[in-house]
Amino acid sequence: MVINHLRVREPRLQRLRGETFDHFERRGKFIIARMRSGAQLLIHLRMSGRILIRDKDYRKGKHDHLRLTFAGTDKVLIFRDLRKFGRWEWASSRSDSPLKKLGIEATETTGRILFNLLQESRRPVKALLLDQTQIAGIGNIYADEALYRSRIHPLQLSHTIDLRKASLLASAIRQILRSAIDKMGTTFDTYSGVNGSPGRFARYLKVYGREGLDCRRCGTAIVKIRAAGRGTHLCTRCQPLPRNHQRKVA
DNA sequence: ATTCTCACCTGTTAGC
DNA sequence: TGCTAACAGGTGAGAA
Numbered sequence: 001m002v003i004n005h006l007r008v009r010e011p012r013l014q015r016l017r018g019e020t021f022d023h024f025e026r027r028g029k030f031i032i033a034r035m036r037s038g039a040q041l042l043i044h045l046r047m048s049g050r051i052l053i054r055d056k057d058y059r060k061g062k063h064d065h066l067r068l069t070f071a072g073t074d075k076v077l078i079f080r081d082l083r084k085f086g087r088w089e090w091a092s093s094r095s096d097s098p099l100k101k102l103g104i105e106a107t108e109t110t111g112r113i114l115f116n117l118l119q120e121s122r123r124p125v126k127a128l129l130l131d132q133t134q135i136a137g138i139g140n141i142y143a144d145e146a147l148y149r150s151r152i153h154p155l156q157l158s159h160t161i162d163l164r165k166a167s168l169l170a171s172a173i174r175q176i177l178r179s180a181i182d183k184m185g186t187t188f189d190t191y192s193g194v195n196g197s198p199g200r201f202a203r204y205l206k207v208y209g210r211e212g213l214d215c216r217r218c219g220t221a222i223v224k225i226r227a228a229g230r231g232t233h234l235c236t237r238c239q240p241l242p243r244n245h246q247r248k249v250a
Numbered sequence: 251a252t253t254c255t256c257a258c259c260t261g262t263t264a265g266c
Numbered sequence: 267t268g269c270t271a272a273c274a275g276g277t278g279a280g281a282a
Contacts, residue, residue, distance in 0.1 A: 029276080046276050048260085063260085083259045085276065123253070132277080139275060188275075208275095229255070231273080 001070035013088060016041075016068065028102045028136030032091070040091035042098060049086030052078045053194045106137035107177050111167025118158040118166055125161060126154035127228035129173075138173060141186055141208045144233045146172040148207045153239045154227040160242060179204065207233040 002020050020036040031051075033041040043051070052058075056074045066079035066088065079088065091097060104113060117135060121128050128134055129143040138146070147154050150168035152161065161169070180186060185199030188209070193199065202209075206216055211224040215235040225232050 044276085047274070081259095082261070083274090083276095085258070087277095121252095127253080130276090141275065186275075228253095230276095 001073055003068050004071045005069040010066075010088065012090060013066070015039075015090070027099055028105070028132055029139070030099060030102075032099075042087070042089050042091050044087045044098075045081070046083070046085035046087070048083040049079065049081040051194055052080060052196055054078060054196075101133050102136040103132065103134040104136065106135050106173055109135060109170050109173060111163065111170045114170040114173075115161075115163045115166035118161050121158045123158055124155045124227055125152060125158045125169075126230075126232060128158045130228050130230070137177065140230050140232075141205070142173070142176050142180060144208045145206060146176050148234060148239060149176070151238050153236075153241045154225075154232045154234055156241055156245060160245065207235065209233070 002018065003016050005017070019039065022034045022036045025032040025034065029044060031043040031045075033043060035041065043049075045051070054076055056069065056076050058076060058078065061078075061080050063082045063084075064078050064080050065084070065086075068077040070076075079086070091099065104117070114135070118125065118128065121134070126143055126147065129138050129146070130140065144154070146169060149172040150165065152165060152169060180199075180201040183199060183201040183204070184193045184197070186201040186205065186208075187198035188202065207222050210222045211233060213222055214220070215222055215238060218235065218237050220235050220237040222233055222235055225234070
């Protein structure tokens with residue numbers, strides 16, 4: 001559909017007028033909107049961004065920052081973002097393009113690839129999982145969940161993880177992301193899919209947001225610590241640090 | 251070079 | 267009940 005009107009403060013996006021969406025792709029946490037003209041729009045929702053498709057008489061929200069209307073339909077596209085961290089920008093082929101900084105695709109990683117990555121770093125494994133320049137697509141929720149399912153402590157230094165564990169972690173990552181995408185993501189309060197319905201993955205969480213509750217595997221209380229500067233949830237019994245591991249104090 | 255902390259925003263909730 | 271501080275799904279600039 002040809003975009004025929006838009007309300008947007010960002011001057012560079014005025015160029016959307018007259019463009020036509022061709023299709024959408026994803027790389028890491030970026031949505032790539034490819035236009036018929038060949039131009040590419042990079043969209044990153046960050047913490048609270050949402051893209052909504054609504055009828056033109058939709059109820060306006062206080063935090064709607066962009067609205068597109070289209071020729072031939074009454075549907076409108078709204079970008080709503082409470083915390084204003086989200087980004088819309090035209091892709092460039094320059095080396096500073098955000099896409100070029102991304103590491104391997106998390107949804108497609110294998111045990112061997114991940115093992116090699118882990119070997120090269122001395123950081124806590126969780127810090128590595130969240131580093132988009134190393135492996136792209138894992139956020140805080142899914143990092144905690146993948147580590148729990150592969151029984152790895154978030155603070156274990158990445159180069160001390162052996163191939164067997166790396167393989168378990170890689171398959172946990174693929175599995176979690178695939179399943180979460182299937183369930184339309186994880187909703188606590190603000191997130192929703194394009195039709196406004198919440199993601200349904202929250203009920204499958206084993207550790208994230210379950211501080212003080214029983215581990216579903218062993219009954220030990222889930223604890224919350226700080227790792228890589230983020231709230232981090234784990235079961236200390238199911239995810240022990242190896243003996244003699246150089247533990248960093250959180 | 252690598253790794254950590256803070257700022258970016260607004261809203262909600264825990265704590266006093 | 268009311269005020270303040272801490273925290274929240276992410277990232278990147280600047281400090282250490």
